[in-house]
Amino acid sequence: MIKLRTAYRLLFFLLIALHLGLILVGIFQGDNYMAKLLIFTLVLLPTTVFYLYRAKAPNRLGYEKVTGLWIVIAASIITYYLNNDLLLGPTLAASSVALFASVFQFFFKNSKRYKIYINAVYCGAFVGMSSTMIVHNYVELLIASVVTGFIYIGTKYHLTGVGGKYGSIAFGGVAAAFFIFNLIR
Amino acid sequence: MILNYLSVFVCSIVGALACFKLKNYLRKDVVLTSALLSFLVALVFYFMEFPTWYEEHVPRIFMGATFIGMVSEKVLSTYLGVFTAALIYGVMYVAMIDVYDGFGGFLGGIACVSILSVLAIRKTDDSKV
Numbered sequence: 001m002i003k004l005r006t007a008y009r010l011l012f013f014l015l016i017a018l019h020l021g022l023i024l025v026g027i028f029q030g031d032n033y034m035a036k037l038l039i040f041t042l043v044l045l046p047t048t049v050f051y052l053y054r055a056k057a058p059n060r061l062g063y064e065k066v067t068g069l070w071i072v073i074a075a076s077i078i079t080y081y082l083n084n085d086l087l088l089g090p091t092l093a094a095s096s097v098a099l100f101a102s103v104f105q106f107f108f109k110n111s112k113r114y115k116i117y118i119n120a121v122y123c124g125a126f127v128g129m130s131s132t133m134i135v136h137n138y139v140e141l142l143i144a145s146v147v148t149g150f151i152y153i154g155t156k157y158h159l160t161g162v163g164g165k166y167g168s169i170a171f172g173g174v175a176a177a178f179f180i181f182n183l184i185r
Numbered sequence: 186m187i188l189n190y191l192s193v194f195v196c197s198i199v200g201a202l203a204c205f206k207l208k209n210y211l212r213k214d215v216v217l218t219s220a221l222l223s224f225l226v227a228l229v230f231y232f233m234e235f236p237t238w239y240e241e242h243v244p245r246i247f248m249g250a251t252f253i254g255m256v257s258e259k260v261l262s263t264y265l266g267v268f269t270a271a272l273i274y275g276v277m278y279v280a281m282i283d284v285y286d287g288f289g290g291f292l293g294g295i296a297c298v299s300i301l302s303v304l305a306i307r308k309t310d311d312s313k314v
Contacts, residue, residue, distance in 0.1 A: 096224055
């Protein structure tokens with residue numbers, strides 16, 4: 001049985017691996033050599049330096065409540081439906097779901113719980129932005145959003161305040177589902 | 186082609202700075218700021234006629250750029266830092282979109298990495314990440 005502390009550390013390393021993996025695949029798969037050089041010097045080196053010297057492991061370990069998982073799944077399904085079935089496109093679908101959810105902040109001004117859950121909605125919306133070329137059906141979407149939900153729950157105090165954190169988490173879930181279903185096929 | 190590349194960088198910079206400015210001005214939830222801006226741009230490109238490349242890419246680039254603008258002031262407080270992150274984001278988008286087209290969370294991933302790159306090359310060490 002893995003201890004909770006070990007699980008949170010593993011999630012932190014997973015976050016690092018996600019970022020570095022994203023950049024490395026971009027460098028090796030891309031055709032444009034100038035772009036490869038630019039990504040390597042502008043992005044890969046500084047990001048690695050950041051993780052080696054600057055990133056501090058959080059001094060407290062915390063997790064979102066499991067409700068976050070359900071919200072991530074619900075938001076991803078709604079966004080995927082708007083994106084691929086109603087053909088609204090990824091941006092309009094995700095932003096309308098997030099906008100609809102964030103309008104409620106005017107009714108729940110003092111609710112801390114609401115502030116936590118609005119991030120879960122945005123995180124789930126990113127998963128639903130996937131195209132049918134990558135996430136072929138709702139089963140794959142469900143696997144992607146469950147993986148995303150678990151990473152979301154465990155990374156409460158990691159990279160707080162950095163824009164794109166929830167997008168990275170969603171990318172991890174989608175990439176994991178894509179990898180799993182590619183192995184099965 | 187050059188115009189397309191130029192539009193990537195213009196959208197990145199405008200999206201990031203607009204979200205950063207509006208977030209500081211409204212003092213509301215960052216999700217609302219980012220979603221509102223992305224929704225307006227997506228709506229314009231959904232209902233109006235533009236060349237296919239612009240219809241497909243501009244709303245996405247803009248939405249990803251707003252994630253850079255969502256950065257907390259405790260982490261990155263200067264416009265120059267946000268501007269640099271937006272430029273790096275533009276480079277990454279151009280270089281990687283063929284590899285990751287259709288992956289949900291790709292935009293957020295490159296936005297996050299571009300902010301981390303800027304944090305790594307900054308001289309001061311006051312970030313609370």
